Amino acid sequence: MLPTLSISLLVILISVPAALLSLQGVANDAVDASSQETPAAAAPASPPPPPPPRRPPSPLGDPSWAVGLRVYRALRAPASPSSSSSHINTVFSPLLLACSLGALGRGSGGNTSSQLRDLLKTPAPSSSPSSSSSVVEKAAAGAGDWEEALSGALRTLWREEANGSSFHLHSASALFSKDAPSVDQAFAEDIKAMFGVQHQPLWKGDSQADLLKQLHAWAQAGLGGPDGVPPLGAQIQAKAGALILASALRFKGLWEREFSVDHGDKRTFLGKKYTKVPIMHRAGVYRHYEDVQNMVQVVELGLWAGRASLVLLLPFHVEALSRLDRLLSPELLAAWLDRLDGSNATTSASVSLPVANITCTLSLKEALSALGLSDAWDRKTADFSGVSSSKRANELHLEAVLHWASLELAPDAATGADGLEDESVDKRPKMFYADHPFIALVRDNASGALLLMGALDHAEGEALHDEL
Structure with missing residues (x-):
């Protein structure tokens, strides 16, 4: 049976405004208005930066x-x-x-x-x-x-x-x-x-x-x-x-910051069949790791408030997923995710994904x-x-x-994303260009549970020519 695929998409996030910290079950401390007077003409103060979300536990044992x-x-x-x-x-x-x-x-x-x-x-x-x-x-x-x-x-x-x-x-x-x-x-x-x-x-x-x-x-x-x-x-x-x-x-x-997409400018997805599909793009700061030995890129795209995250596994080169499928093991997945928790994992990255469902x-x-x-x-x-x-x-x-x-993988950001400050992105960010098959994992960050696991082998769109 060949599952169907329609063109849509998914969302992501890592940081959160203090006013929305209740989404993580975290109560906000009340601001002591009597401790400091604000002149009537002064602009309202920006909310303090939220604390980083707690990292989820290891998948081993889950x-x-x-x-x-x-x-x-x-x-x-x-x-x-x-x-x-x-x-x-x-x-x-x-x-x-x-x-x-x-x-x-x-x-x-x-x-x-x-x-x-x-x-x-x-x-x-x-x-x-x-x-x-x-x-x-x-x-x-x-x-x-x-x-x-x-x-x-x-x-x-x-x-x-x-x-x-x-x-x-x-x-x-x-x-x-x-x-x-x-x-x-x-x-x-x-x-x-x-x-x-x-x-x-x-x-x-x-x-x-x-x-x-x-x-x-x-x-x-x-x-x-x-x-x-x-x-x-x-x-x-x-x-x-x-x-x-x-x-x-x-x-x-729903992403923390919206991806950009031009539905009229379709790019080639090199899957089971080559197709023309909308590709969404965003340069930002993400957790990213390159496993050179196994030739796999791993990136974590957090959803709004850090409540969940999308982890993508992308082969270095255009290929079917059969090699990566055989490579997967609990220990290797845990090691990759542990790398994303490291102090050097956060980096500037330019991420491009197909809009797909x-x-x-x-x-x-x-x-x-x-x-x-x-x-x-x-x-x-x-x-x-x-x-x-x-x-x-x-x-x-x-x-x-x-x-x-x-x-669903889509460019939409969460409500409130417009109020976030711009990230500082390097002039030469890491490139994560998912124009060929990849594996997607949706992790609930509160419990660490694996909510979804899937593979995009083929993106529905205008056919070009046959197969990998």
């Missing part, structure tokens, strides 16, 4: 990063050694997927429970050459119960006021089931409270068309009602005992099976005894794990 990287690599694995990735423009939410699997795990037993938990295991810290001691130390200090880590990340996301100011986000998670065997009310309430997974009964009847219509309508509502939600390509049967996990997330970030519909049964989740799909081996106390609970089995996601 289950959203662990399951995200495993699933990404399983999805992107080529069908044969000589072929390219089996998915184009892949994007999904590791946080929502991990929470959905965690919710299902709370009702599972035996081998089914073990296999679900293995998917969410975080790698043990190591002293491999690709990871620094500081990364390992952070991971060891932050290791904890994975259920609480995931639930805590969701609670942080839900209670933040950043949605609408730092980014626009729509999301939903559900567990669909047939009427019989019935899902226990206590289990349904537990997974909703812990992981935000809402139990949804399936329509009566086994019609494939009716089932797909219900799932499509749910995904459209979960994504905030956008047009053009990609249809499911998988064949799904909703027989007695079938459970369907579904999650949907749409994300558009990476939209993807995924059926994850094959990928999760390849990662070791085997018993859950067969009613003869599945153990979901904690989901239902019905005598027919042995009929319960996992029919599908479905995921809809959209990551």
